[in-house]
Amino acid sequence: MKVLVTGGAGYIGSHAVVELLESGYQVVVVDNLCNGSEVALSRAEEITGKKPTFVRADIRDRPALDTLFALHKIDAVIHFAGLKAVGESVGKPLAYYENNVNGTLVLCQAMEAAGVRRIVFSSSATVYGNEAPIPYIETTPRGTTSNPYGTSKAMVEKVLEDIADADRRWSITLLRYFNPIGAHPSGKMGEDPLGVPNNLMPFIAQVAVGRRDELTVFGNDYPTRDGTCERDYLHVVDLAKGHLKALEKNTKPGVNVYNLGTGMGTSVLDMVSSFIRVNNVPVPYKLGERREGDLPAFWADASKARDELDWVAEKNLDDMMADTWRWQSRNPNGYRLL
Template sequence: MPILVTGGAGYIGSHTCVELLNAGYEIIVVDNFSNSKPEALKRVGELTGKRFISYRADLLDREELEFIFTRHRIEAVIHFAGFKAVGESVRMPLEYYMNNVAGTIALCQAMAKFGIKKLVFSSSATVYGVPEKVPISEDFPLSAMNPYGRSKLMIEDILRDLAVSDTEWSIGILRYFNPIGAHKSGRIGEDPNGVPNNLMPYITQVAAGKLNRLSVFGDDYDTPDGTGVRDYIHVVDLAKGHLKALEKIFSSTGVEAYNLGTGRGYSVLEMIAAFIEASGMELPYTIVGRRPGDVGACFADPTKAGNELGWTADKGIAEMCEDAWRWQANNPNGYEEESIRMEQVRS
């Protein structure tokens, strides 16, 4: 059963490729490597002992995309490909709308042309904007605070319209909360370009000495210790959620959205303490002012995913921290170090 995975070399995509291969699926990966590296796919093959086909291609290259659909009898698509940095999206809104929204439209047009109408879409909890209360369930009002979040919300609306226009479509929308951690092997993990935007890779890079100090944005929120509370989910649990969503779209039609989170919030200071305990490393930090747009608490109600997909998150915060640190310690420069070594061998 061939599954097309767009953005399969990325953080969540690579972990999902591992789970798909281990579950017996055949995969075809499409990635333009704008914010990922081919080395991740090499390691996916090593971890699973499975071979698969990958293409360096952009979804906006319609000719190349249709060539891929012509070459393979694809039965469903898991769509990760997209730009994902909130701050960058504010600076580059047109690039985000073109890449994320227009890229998804091009993908859906190609799928429709070849009669493939089963899709799992990688969305985000940013579509909830500033929630009035927690935990957040799928029926909360939707709004977004930045171009990245708006691009995800636009795509969700497009997919809902598509499913109304053609009842043969079966679409699962997965709203992620805060993925962290890495594969237990330490061979694949999160490898952000430049200074990390997310808390855990920033923590691990401070612990590794790559960054001097962690900034904690705000300690005056209405939370137990004053720092922001978020729902952190292990990336492997998240990857397994995609397999459950894939099973669902093969047995139904229409479009449904699901929260993928643990239902438990951890504050920034709780995360720091958990990481120090898991790694044994020092972690210097400084309390600074709030960031505009940040909310005090944001965590999921994952009941719907449990009831309809049969999915729950299994891994706790200690394992998330241990696996994130193992990845960082084993790969101080991410995938780049391996890529440089390979280039030296070739030369």
């Protein structure tokens, strides 16, 4: 079976490529490298002994996609490609709608033309919105999203649902996942954001390795246990394996929705203290103002994924901290040599 992985040179996508290759799938990656690295794909080859096919292209480039589908007999698509930073999306909404929404439209048009109608979409827990009760459960309607990133994910979900309603040949899985962190246990692959990290875990790791002076904790007056935001952090390898489970079940027409998370909330200060304890390294931090677009707390009810996909998050918080530090300490500049 040949799978097209959009955004497969990025953080989550490259870990999914490893799991696909190790499970015997043929893999074609399309990525414009705006948030990814070809080095991640070479590391995936080192780990698995198998080489994915790489096509450098933007998913908004319809001719490039048409050529790709003509050259490769693609059976299914796992769609990661898109911009992903909540804070950045507040300041750059047009870029997020152009990349995430329009990019998916072009991808689906190319898939339709090629007769490929199986897709697993990388969605987000942010589609539940501000008013959703915690824990988030799949039967909760999409809510009022708090930032353009979340809105773009909700819009794509609706697009895909409408496609499936109009043409029952489409098999669509929406994976609403929470906060992936960690790295491949080999230490060869991990999160390597360009510029200043927008997410907590890579910022902690970069402070620990000396690339940044200190961490800013955005807000300590939220209605949570210690006043800092709480999120459902899951290991990126567990998340990647969830995509394989979803792909295996993605054989019947219609739309299926699954949360991928641990079902537990962990605060920002808990994350910092856990990283320090597990790795025995200092992480200086200061308290700052709240960040626009952040919700106080949310976590998953992932029982549907357990029951229908036979998927559960297996790695704990200590695993996530240890694997992150193994990656960052061995690759202090990420995938860049200097």
